[in-house]
Amino acid sequence: MEFSHIPIMLNECLEGLAIRPDGLYLDGTAGGAGHSREIAKRLEGGRLYAMDQDPDAIEAATARLSGLPATVIQGNFRNAKALLTQRGVDHLDGALLDLGVSSHQLDDRERGFSYLGDAPLDMRMSQSGPTAADLVNSLDRDALARILREYGEEPYAWQVAGKIVTARAKAPIATTGQLAEIVAAAMPPAVRRKDKNPARRSFQAIRIAVNGELDALSEGLDGIFDLLAPGGRFCIITFHSLEDRLVKQRFRRWCTACTCPPEFPVCVCGGVAKAKQITHKPLQADGREQQENRRSRSAKLRIIEKL
Ligand SMILES: C[S@@+](CC[C@H](N)C(=O)[O-])C[C@H]1O[C@@H](n2cnc3c(N)ncnc32)[C@H](O)[C@@H]1O
Structure with a gap:
């Protein structure tokens, strides 16, 4: 590319x-x-x-x-x-x-930075170390919510973290598409209708955390x-x-x-x-x-x- x-x-x-x-x-x-x-x-x-x-x-x-x-x-x-x-x-x-x-990095969907499309949930700039999937599948709800709130200023941080924990109990979250859907599902319907990209803040937060x-x-x-x-x-x-x-x-x-x-x-x-x-x-x-x-x-x- x-x-x-x-x-x-x-x-x-x-x-x-x-x-x-x-x-x-x-x-x-x-x-x-x-x-x-x-x-x-x-x-x-x-x-x-x-x-x-x-x-x-x-x-x-x-x-x-x-x-x-x-x-x-x-x-x-x-x-x-x-x-x-x-x-x-x-x-x-x-x-x-x-x-x-x-x-x-954003446009190369395979890198997993973008909430548009569906790709492995990666987000590592250096292409080494733990991925975004490792992070969302391992941190507890408190730690996830803190990342979403502090790095993404996500007003529904606690709700998004809760949805992540529920979803991964069934099967590990593996792709950007899955994560984007989980985030959207945590938003009240009125917010989802108004905000065209409800996953934007969460993706930014997780990217900041993955790359320190x-x-x-x-x-x-x-x-x-x-x-x-x-x-x-x-x-x-x-x-x-x-x-x-x-x-x-x-x-x-x-x-x-x-x-x-x-x-x-x-x-x-x-x-x-x-x-x-x-x-x-x-x-x-x-x-x-x-x-x-x-x-x-x-x-x-x-x-x-x-x-
Ligand atoms: C906005 S782009 C820079 C674009 C560049 N100025 C140009 O005009 O082509 C940011 C770049 O910084 C790299 N980057 C971000 N944080 C870094 C870090 N802590 N150490 C080294 N590279 C980093 C990313 O991998 C990415 O390639």
């Missing part, structure tokens, strides 16, 4: 990275190398490290970056610092994360920020509120000098900011891009510069 994914806010990312031709850059979510290729094309003497945990993305990125000053690395960006230092990279001049799944996305992001942020040299830019595109909140709070912490409690009349901590905000409010795709690429509608780009 051809790897297709339109890079989101490409120009904003390229400008945001303030690329120096001789610099070292990381794209921690290379996917189909949409952003990576444009970054690598602007380098002369510098190098791009294009990382992804998905073997399909690695294959596509390797082909699209051939002949350019780029090194493709299969791995999770939560380990970016170790993976790069192993290769002798002791600093970065900029890093990009374009989070979540690619259109390719928020823990990976939290660890990846720290490791990558450590490697950034002064003046290095960190650009991150998020697609849902939990990711965006994590990035916003971490960026704010790095950009805040004083960490004294607000009731202290004068600063006693002597804290020094480690970064400055380049985007005070997150950037969003312009109207045209939103028209042309539905996925860009929920995208938010935040940028900081290390001091």
Whole structure:
């Protein structure tokens, strides 16, 4: 299957990275190398490290970056610092994360990310480790409901978890189609009529849990920020509120000098900011891009510069 994914806010990312031709850059979510290729094309003497945990993305990125000053690395960006230092990279001049799944992963029904169609219930970006089927067939109702509520903001989390537990008592849940039907059946009929895709929130939640996305992001942020040299830019595109909140709070912490409690009349901590905000409010795709690429509608780009 051809790897297709339109890079989101490409120009904003390229400008945001303030690329120096001789610099070292990381794209921690290379996917189909949409952003990576444009970054690598602007380098002369510098190098791009294009990382992804998905073997399909690695294959596509390797082909699209051939002949350019780029090194493709299969791995999770939560380990970016170790993976790069192993290769002798002791600093970065900029890093990009374009989070979540690619259109390719969603469209390739066999990967089991989509609630449309029927395929094995997989959802693993890395194609290794426990699958979504393992998760929904093993966790108890409380744990399932927590995942659905926290990662999917699913208002019927407890009911959906209950339906999952009842259904799997008869036979293990094996496909995306089965799961989508179980989720829909947990909704009151009025909600089901109004919401065209009642399984959307649950699928997002289970995908986040299967891939440990928020823990990976939290660890990846720290490791990558450590490697950034002064003046290095960190650009991150998020697609849902939990990711965006994590990035916003971490960026704010790095950009805040004083960490004294607000009731202290004068600063006693002597804290020094480690970064400055380049985007005070997150950037969003312009109207045209939103028209042309539905996925860009929920995208938010935040940028900081290390001091
Ligand atoms: C939205 S796509 C990136 C698309 C890419 N920017 C492009 O223009 O083609 C996200 C990619 O990040 C990868 N990914 C998500 N989380 C990751 C992680 N923690 N470590 C490594 N890769 C990750 C996914 O496998 C997917 O290929």
